[in-house]
Amino acid sequence: xQQGEEDPQALSIQEGENATMNCSYKTSINxxxxxxxxxxxxxxxxxxxxxxxxxxxxxxxxxxxDTSKKSSSLLITASRAADTASYFCATDASxxxxxxxxTFGTGTQLKVEL
Amino acid sequence: KAGVxxxxxxxxKTRGQQVTLSCSPISGHRSVSWYQQTPGQGLQFLFxxxxxxxxxxxxxxxxxxxxxxxxxxxxxxxxxxxxxDSALYLCASSFTPGTGGTGANVLTxxxxxxxxxx
Numbered sequence: 001x002q003q004g005e006e007d008p009q010a011l012s013i014q015e016g017e018n019a020t021m022n023c024s025y026k027t028s029i030n031x032x033x034x035x036x037x038x039x040x041x042x043x044x045x046x047x048x049x050x051x052x053x054x055x056x057x058x059x060x061x062x063x064x065x066d067t068s069k070k071s072s073s074l075l076i077t078a079s080r081a082a083d084t085a086s087y088f089c090a091t092d093a094s095x096x097x098x099x100x101x102x103t104f105g106t107g108t109q110l111k112v113e114l
Numbered sequence: 115k116a117g118v119x120x121x122x123x124x125x126x127k128t129r130g131q132q133v134t135l136s137c138s139p140i141s142g143h144r145s146v147s148w149y150q151q152t153p154g155q156g157l158q159f160l161f162x163x164x165x166x167x168x169x170x171x172x173x174x175x176x177x178x179x180x181x182x183x184x185x186x187x188x189x190x191x192x193x194x195x196x197x198x199d200s201a202l203y204l205c206a207s208s209f210t211p212g213t214g215g216t217g218a219n220v221l222t223x224x225x226x227x228x229x230x231x232x
Contacts, residue, residue, distance in 0.1 A: 033220065040151075040202060042118070042223035088157065092219050099169040100147050100208050100219040104157035 004089050004105030012111045019076040021108040023089030024069075030092045032065055033102065034074050037086045046074075046087075079112045086110070116140065118224035120205050126230045132193040135227045139186050139207030145169075146188040147221060148180060151202040160203075163188055195231045202226045 004025040013019055025032070031050045035043040049056045049065045049072070056063045062075040076083055086109050090102040119138040127133050139146050147170075148160040159172040163182035180190040186207075192199055206221035 031219075035221075035223075040226070040228075042204060042225045043206075043221070045220050045222065048220060094219065099164065100145050100162045100206075100221065101159055101170040101172075102147075102219060102221065103159065104149075106156050 006105040006108045010109045019079050021074050023072045023105050025091045032072050033090045035088045081112050084112045118207050120224035120227050124228050127195050128232050131195050134191045137188045137205030143207035143209050145208040147206045148190050149204045197231050200231045202228050
């Protein structure tokens with residue numbers, strides 16, 4: 001089952017504009033991560049935010065986390081055509097027992113047009 | 115540093131057959147996870163191996179199995195294939211062992227093995 005729902009499901013913007021996508025999840029988490037996937041290939045890790053952090057930046061990416069609302073947002077500023085991809089949030093709820101078991105959201109398909 | 119390598123990249127099987135997929139993690143990564151991706155169900159966790167032991171398992175039937183070797187390479191097997199098993203199977207490796215609460219389980223994914231069941 002999927003932990004997160006993302007919206008919008010699809011987003012189309014012009015190059016240079018900002019893109020914002022949102023993720024909601026259901027249970028308490030240790031951290032939340034965002035991944036990008038190009039055309040049905042493997043996923044690439046973008047950024048991680050821990051449950052005790054509220055905002056994090058990496059280059060043109062800005063992630064926020066609101067644990068009280070169980071939600072996160074990913075902002076891509078000054079988008080480029082190369083940003084066209086699907087974006088997934090993934091939650092890590094491994095508080096006990098350890099191990100890697102990320103639960104992925106439904107994804108947002110971003111299209112950046114020239 | 116070589117990335118995560120998955121073989122084969124594409125394969126076609128018929129119902130009832132079985133399939134074995136292989137994954138070579140990044141050198142030094144001891145955790146290997148497997149995910150199934152389909153248009154209908156999205157990305158679903160299959161299982162995770164660490165030091166040759168299955169540490170986590172998702173909600174898949176027993177037809178789905180895996181193992182990890184001493185060199186951290188992993189294989190997953192699907193027996194008695196069904197049409198619904200058609201999917202992109204993704205392998206991911208991680209350096210952090212995942213200590214829960216202190217570890218950060220950042221995954222590096224391979225390009226995937228696309229399985230079509232006819």
